Amino acid sequence: MQKSAMAAPRGRTEMTSAQPEGGKGEQSGGAGPEAAGLSPGGEEKRRRQRESEKQSCENRSNLKSKSSKRKKGDEETEGSEKRKKENSEGAEEDQSTKEELSLAASEEKANPPASSLVVLGDYDRKPVNTLLFSFPPPQVQPFLPQWLAQPKLVQKRIKDNLIPIGDVPGIHPWLLKKLQMNGIESFFPVQAEVIPAILQSASNGYLMGRGGYRPRDICVSAPTGSGKTLSFVIPIVQVLLNRVVCQVRALVVLPTKELAQQVSKVFNIYTDGTGLKVVLITGQKSFAKEQEMLVQKKVTGYCSLADIIVATPGRLTDHISQTPGFSLMQLRFLIVDEADRMIDDMHQNCLNQIVKAAFQVENDSGSNMLFQRTKPGPITAASSCYPQIPLQKLLFSATLTQDPEKLQQLDLFQPRLFTSVYSEKKTLGDGTETEQDTNKKYTLPEGLSQCYVPCDLNSKPLLLLHFMLTMKFSRVLCFTNSREASHRLFLLVQAFGGVTVAEFSSRLPPNERRRTMKEFEQGKIQLLISTDATARGIDIKGVNYVINYDAPQFIRTYIHRVGRTARAGEVGVAFSLVLRIQERRFLRMLKDAGIQDVKKNPVKGNSLKPLVQQYEEALCKLEKTVKNERAQKRA
């Protein structure tokens, strides 16, 4: 990927015009007796100069160590991990370099160094003329676009900031009733901010932006379980309430079938009784069946059977290319949930195809010629002559990337960012205010307590059993790093006995996964051992504990996993079993993300002893079961 000047690489050079020595000093007689230290003020001036240089050096070395500490990545588990790691590492480097440069600039301002011109980048003072020959050439100082630098802040604390639904302006009375019928009396902070923003952007009806202008795209970064789903479901249903013709006006894309199912369920609740049609496209039904759900052929041409589509990327692109009459030409809202994951290479292409399909010129004589649209470009007299149906993008995630370049791949239009990621001001004992968590990149739910248990490989199963049987943990979602690991652990706990346990991974067919999830939600299963298939977005009510049986390798995986508990303002506890060899890396990963309050919670060997004999018997049973399974597979 080509990098723009916005994200210049490390070691950039920049000129800073600074004070005396050869610059201003020269003009005011720098070569005269004062500069040579012969005048009465000369000694004082040199002392100040020496101090200023010393300060400058200190500042630079501080920055240097700060910079090296920060060069780590936001990474992601799924898909092209390595590339992602590289990308995000690059992004963070860019970010920290930006911070360094602005910090350095302000510090330089406060303590002007003695030399006339300095080169920033390797923090060594260099004479100005080296700039002329420096390679690579100087680059433009990067800056954070205003929409990222000045986002709309969303309160993190849910329970303290509930807003009665009637106090949020502009919501249709019918929807207010519907919300109440579903037990929603108050909006969560993210909903109270985002719902009016989306409604406002469609205040002239969905066929046009506010005041006839193209509406701004919206990005939302709020913690897991903070209610992001309703913050787009409610305004979209409201905006489409009065639609006359059924056309695909809203499309939600999500990375997995389970998530798509979950979101379509919420849409179904709030469209029930409206005549709006919600269609789920995930490949769980046959392609032909899905085609029947999407379009109908009539004598006059094809007509849409869907107002709102909730889809996974693969199946959706198949329909774009292969389903006759399937049109996104009237698409008004493109919602990208779990957006950071959807921007990954794997899904990026899908998003491009959607946008392309949305601006495709239709030859079909049945198309609506009154409201047409052309690919957005500069506003001209011609383009403003006829009404354009705008396509507005709405991006949501608990770990939305703040790398402008990555977000820019989505071709966002004057985006607005709503975020709960901000540093908090704390008042000290003496009344002064201090900023906390300045390197904070993600926000976790308020009610979440986090612990980690240092351990070795052999004690991990015993620790899990200890939590379940001795500590009597209930409603536990336990994550491993692979399907095989989940399966083995499930067999082992089952062989040990005493715990209602199930597994969840792509090893199991979809119906079985659905059933398991339902039973877990109903409390019939106390321990669900899962892969990262349930790590993102899945909303399971009543999870008390998350256990990272295998420590997650990437910070975003950690955030989404632990976010399966402490949802909707509730409390929850996350335990991570961390091998001693992983401990340093694990803690650094959390620290780099600004996550500080993770307590060390060692478990004494003595506590595990009572379980050992039964555990060894379970191991023998496990060995037999695995052998049987292998034999069955071969047969």
Ligand SMILES: Nc1ncnc2c1ncn2[C@@H]1O[C@H](COP(=O)(O)OP(=O)(O)OP(=O)(O)O)[C@@H](O)[C@H]1O
């Ligand atoms: N205003 C509300 N009042 C009560 N419960 C709510 C409200 N809004 C959402 N919820 C509930 O909160 C839970 C979490 O909501 P949701 O799944 O939308 O979170 P999210 O922000 O999308 O989380 P994630 O990032 O993990 O996907 C759901 O069970 C939802 O029903």
